[in-house]
Amino acid sequence: MLSRAVRIVEAFGPGDTALTVTEIARRSGLHIATASRLVEELGSFGWLQRDEERKVRIGVRMWEVVSRASPTLSLREAALPVMEDLHAIVGQHIQLGLMEGDEVLFVERLTAPGAVINYTRVAGRLPLHASSSGLLLLAYAPPAQQERIMARPLEVFTEKTISTSSQLRSALAEVRRQGYALLAGHLHPDATGVAVPVRDPAGKVVAALAIIVPNDDTARSRIAVLQAASGAVSRAMKYPAPPNP
């Protein structure tokens, strides 16, 4: 029963804000009558809701509970003011990602009108080997995870994408040596990602702070300001601002 309810909610994929009951039934592998009954029941708790076209959406009540107790809240609260300052300087896209399974999950993002193309969305994912945030996180991940990723086929997005295990191995070593990941045109020919580590008070890498800029020579000049910003996030995690009364 509970696992069916979970399958109903997980039918919402990236970019899906509204689904028909038929779509939900198909994606969750449930009979339409079962799906329909569970949608109604979850609706009675405010966890799902119907829009004007009778399509099903995540309910405001569920969003509220999950957002205010977000597992990434303390990291995002430490990072957001710094990201805003950085955004005022750099413009373009600023994003915060963390390792989730074998992908990078983006938990916060600031963007600008007219900024360069960017595949990232809040709560969106990217592969570890092809994004600057992913490569950065993988470089500081346990060796077993690095070997696991290197043993798999690596999806190719552009002619620059890292596509062999030996390329990936040397790229990870370079990230650790330099302390940042800079990937020009690996995910899209026109965009460069630069990512630096965010460390918790114990020094462990817990997130990647990244900028996505046009694929020209400006990216490298942004590394210092990005590193200063990630240091400020780490300090904010160590000495959090007093909560609102």
Add this chain to the structure above:
Amino acid sequence: MLSRAVRIVEAFGPGDTALTVTEIARRSGLHIATASRLVEELGSFGWLQRDEERKVRIGVRMWEVVSRASPTLSLREAALPVMEDLHAIVGQHIQLGLMEGDEVLFVERLTAPGAVINYTRVAGRLPLHASSSGLLLLAYAPPAQQERIMARPLEVFTEKTISTSSQLRSALAEVRRQGYALLAGHLHPDATGVAVPVRDPAGKVVAALAIIVPNDDTARSRIAVLQAASGAVSRAMKYPAPPNP
């Protein structure tokens, strides 16, 4: 079974990021063995997780699904770039709230270090009669809801808080006449809120865009820029930017 799982998750109140199983059992009114079993089952789906101290948190997987299919996503995506521009001009706090039940629910917020005191949090709530966003939304709400709020005792926060139904009735009329809500010192003596309506393409008020500034004479000078910003959000909802490919 499903209703019990909902009660488990809803045990997380504002400001709770981690709870013990005992706390969850007490708040949800479930036997501790039942709560413990459901926590484990929700954990197996990644909907809850344990931290280093064995406390229970909302799981990253649940956060991810709910965030990317957020019921407020289109509104927040239309509003956030405008809020960032406004934040660069005004500084202080910029927030976006919508009516949820008989309260205002804040779905987005930008803040600044050193800004004036502010009770708002993302996914936090405030009463309708005491906050500028709430009063604005109530002014454009159905008359039945206005009467329902006026029939209730109104919680007092400062000596300025609207506390009688006749004060509330005339305040709502003033908001509709002026097109904005300005409350100086109603929630905290040191803070002034100014809220303007965000309208959907059909002209219906769907949200309040507000700034929280120090309780001095500067608030009134911000109304015009706030109204320009809310107009930009409405236009962005009408003609959304093309999605990332």
